[in-house]
Amino acid sequence: MPGSLLFSLTGLFARLQMSMAGMGATLLIVHERDSYSLAALVTAVFALAAAFIGPQVSRLVDRFGQHRIVPLQLSVHVPAILALIFVAYGDGLEPLLLGLALVAGSSQLSVGAMIRARWSKIYTGTPLLRTAFAVESLVDEVVFITGPPLATVLALQVAPSAALLVATLILTVGSVLLILQRSTQPVPSGTTHPAPKGSALFLPGVGALAGIMVFVGAVFGSFEITTIAVAQDAGAANWTGLLLAVYSFGSLIGGFAYGAREFRAHLPRQFIIAVTALGIVTLPLAAMGNLVLLGIAAAVAGFAVAPVLISVMSLVEYIVPAKRLTESITWATGGLSVGLAGGLLISGAIVDNFAASNAYLVTSGAAVLAFVSAYLIRGVVGRAYQAAYFRGAQALQTAAL
Template identity: 40%
Template sequence: MSNPYKEIFSVPGTKAFSAAGFLARLPIAMAPIGIVAMLSQTHGEYWLAGAVSATFALTNALIAPQVSRLVDRFGQAAVLTPATIVSVLAFLALIAATHQGWPVWTLFASAFLAAAMPSMPAMLRARWTELFRDRPELNTAFAFESAADELVYIAGASLSVGLAVALFPQAGMLISTAFLAVGTLAFVLQRATEPAVRHVAGSAPQKSAIRLRPVQIITLALVFVGATFATAEVSAVAITKDLGQPNAASLVIGVYAIGSFVVGLVLGALNPRMALQKQLMIAVAVLALTALPLPFAGTVPLLAFAVFVSGIAISPTFITAFGLVERRVPAAMLTEGVTWVTTGIGIGMALGAFVAGWAVDNFGAQNGFWVSVAAGLGAALTIGIGQRVLAGQDPDDGIGALAQAAE
């Protein structure tokens, strides 16, 4: 049996842009936690560290789709270069402000400007789509990207905090910024695999991808999925602390990501032929069902096992969601469409962490997982209700006319 991953990487340029893209997207995980680690050590105030980190994360969630919309219109190299320069300079200003003790407002201003950081997962998926559009290899490529995203979140956050603690407070942010600069430069220099710019015909201005109903449905569903991801992390930390084994939190969180990572790679190798909207429905249904035992896991081994099982549907959800975006969004706005979906994940993680933290504070560590249960049901309901639209059977979804106009 042939190795599907070997096949997709046999195409010239794929290994190079994947390696560069992996470096360039490490800051997605490193920067938010790196800001917290840096400021909590230098200023001694967790509220300030959290507020500056949230300023960066939420602003990036709003700006990244606009950057991607410009990429769809003008190309990756033309937009990623200035956006990354702005982000890198702003990160350096934030590091300097922390080291030099500049006024607090400079921290927030730097974090706001650093949010110009582009969505590298969207750029990578756009390149894979350009190479394998309407071919089964695309599902394998998306499976690889979902696995790589898992690795970024596993390694990036740990690396950022570890450097800040082991070396000096700004170390994690310095390395994160270097990865962003070097990785993006190496990525944009590879012009041979850069997607072609496709314009929508006619004089009317191109609408935003978020106005397309499939993008709205998938983005909302992944807000719920992101909430389950963050809730697992917050609740695992709280429960292991209550059980007197706080060091076990990293193990529990690790098996959560590992389960998702392994299943995602397997799914990419199998390449099932079932309709993508049905695959997504199954994935979110499994996500909802496997969340049900979480509030009842009362020991570390049971918690680790329950979290491992609940994580198996994360990567399949992401793989099929991005596959549906590729099918239901015109090529002229694909990068923006993918970015909105990744933004949904980020927003869900921020909201999930907040709500789970509130639940833990008010109702106890074990009850934080009820947020996962509710979020899983929300994802399943959203995808279930949107099946006709995701299947392309709804005449009012607006996709047909746009697809005919796009070239």
């Protein structure tokens, strides 16, 4: 499809920021303030703001178009990040630091949701949409393989703030390039139609899937900050980016294997199987006795991540109306952000007070809770899937008349 490769590559570049920002903020605050708890709290506030305010902004994106809303987001986000860096270099002013994290998170761009909305515009109703979503999940993994090592090198070898500065520059350039590609932008629902009533979170199935993503996000958040601390305790801080990249590389392989194959099982069943696998393979992390074994366990655990993300995003796209897609996807990724914040806070407190490796129990526990919760909400998701199937069948019958 003309233009699809360009917007996907642009999205890859712009999304590099999301894999660098959390790491960059953590390394900056740990270096300047010597506190994992404060670093986790700042990152958690950012993530929570993105989770709860981001979907409201995405509703405006659905209604008025990416090209109108994105510049407004950047005009708030970039100054907030620059101010946060400035305050982090000083002493005290923790409330101001948290306030700036709140503003920056509130204006964080949902680049992944905007890219997936463009794919949905092109391939809705065809099997190619699942493939496109799988490709985007692979792009996410490439981003998370590349971003953490880059952020680590910049923060440790150039300057503590270098990772955040470069991440913000990447987001700005990538987002501007994306909104210039108007031909693939979804058609805004516009002001001529009534604004959607209520939040997309309350659409059938969306809240349940966002809830699962909370636990998946906790897996990510706890794994990231625990790995940073474990590597530093072992006197191998330079291994941090490599260990995180190994985890993401495992997820990349898992995403490729999942996306390249056609499955006979329907999407809700694929989702249950993927979450079950995540719960099982994450269990051994806390028992690894050295960084080499940890790297191997991380690669295996990472293998189960991408299939969960792909199946959730595919389900959201299938069960919601097209005009609510960006908002709905942002709620799902917002669930990730909430979990990320919780994982960071709990694991940060454990790292500051106990042996760092104990915090991997949070990672494993979150994965098990995702597995249990998926079984509890499988009926809700299944009914939403069936309702969407019947709506699609009726639409086809109507079109054939």
